[in-house]
Amino acid sequence: MRIVNSNKLKPGDTVGRDVLTKHGSIFIAKETVLTEHMIYxxxxLGVDNVHVKDLEELIDYESIPRPKPPEDIVEFTDKYQQALFLTGELLDAIASGKKLETEMIREIVDIVYGQVMSTNNILGRLTYQKHDNQYLNKHSLNVAILSGIIGKWLNRSNGEVRRLIFAGLTHDLGKLKVPKRILDKPSRLTDEEFKEMQKHSAFGYQLLNTKADISKDVALAVLQHHEREDGSGYPTGLKGEAIHLFGKILAVADVYDAMSSNKNYRDKFSPFQVAEQIAQNSFGSMDPRVSRVFLDNISRFYVGNSILLSDGKIGDIIYINPSEPTRPVIKLETGDFLDLSKSKLKIIDILG
Ligand SMILES: [Fe+2]
Structure with missing residues (x-):
């Protein structure tokens, strides 16, 4: 919603808040679509400003019909659900004080590794896996998948890709040692609570580092997944090359999943919007190599996908501009072309 000077109102604008007379009665009710006469x-009457709804607030994105998911999504979904079930069991076991079973983690790593190596458009597939109340389970699994895929894009060895998946899966394990009232608090954390929450990376490290059969770089990645290139992260405020490559990869995967997984359309970001954010951060808090490879691949995988734009229109991505990979050229359903690098519209969802 924005406040518009009455002289700048246009017929067709939708009123966002009731316009009241001097005596407090409603002159024009909210949701009214203004006509030239009303503006006059x-x-x-001397009304200076009116609240006007933005285009995006007027669209019911949920009601827009979506194309049917492609066939090969079925296999991925099947494996994803299988891995998700096991991730739930793993986290439940830790939460109830049971010892960490490395074998159980390896079983999940095997499933994820198989998918990371064989699924072509894994990010597109991930967007079909809806988020719900199993947030920590899904977030852990998604960060595992994303960390693995980034490792693959960075041409790391197969062993390293497996360890990245392992680290992604366990990156927030330490949250199970943070008091539940803080973990599940729906409102903003106080400074003190936030400090408690920040301890989760060290808790996770302690859990993993004591196990002889867990590689040191996995434990280190978990410890460092909230460190940032410019030293603004925690727990130590390490900078640049002092942070392990695995920690940097986990950081990008973690931010990407957290931003793309909000249930609410208004707060949720499409992979393109998230990639844009990561790109903007890449010379500050994120490692530029890791974010670049991520950005390039995201864009590449989405050519040919149909997408939903912020004005409610549907189109297909047909060309990625290498200098602005997050703002591709779209072919609209009408047959017209739209160059997003020259438009304010955003891609708000990938439809498949
Ligand atoms: Fe975390």
Whole structure:
């Protein structure tokens, strides 16, 4: 919603808040679509400003019909659900004080590794896996998948890709040692609570580092997944090359999943919007090599996908501009072309 000077109102604008007379009665009710005559009346009555709804607030994105998911999504979904079930069991076991079973983690790593190596458009597939109340389970699994895929894009060895998946899966394990009232608090954390929450990376490290059969770089990645290139992270405020490559990869995967997984359309970001954010951060808090490879691949995988734009229109991505990979050229359903690098519209969802 924005506040518009009455002289700048246009016929067709939708009123966002009731416009009241001097006596407090409603002159024009919210949701009214303004006509030229109404605008004239507003100005002549001396109403200076009116709340006007933005285009994006007027669209019911949920009601827009989506194309059917492609066939090969079925296999991925099947494996994803299988891995998700096991991730749930793993986290439940830790939460109830049981010892960490490395074998159980390896079983999940095997499933994820198989998918990371064989699924072509894994990010596109991930967007079909809806988020719900199993947030920590899904977030852990998604960060495992994303860390693995980034490792693959960075041409790391197969062993390293497996360890990245392992680290992604266990990156927030330490949260199970943070008091539940803080973990599940729906409102903003106080400074003190936030400090408690920040301890989760060290808790996770302690859990993993004591196991002889867990590689040191996995434990280190978990410890460092909230460190940032410019030293603004925690727990130590390490900078640049002092942070292990695995920690940097986990950081990008973690931020990407957290931003793309909000249930609410208004707060959720499409992979393109998230990639844009990561790109903007890449010379500050994120490692530029890791974010670049991520950005390039995201864009590449989405050519040919149909997408939903912020004005409610549907189109296909047909060309990625290498200098601005997050703002591709779209072919709209009408047959018209739209160059997003020259438009304010955003891609708000990938439809498949
Ligand atoms: Fe974390």
């Amino acid at each position: 009346k507003l100005i002549s």
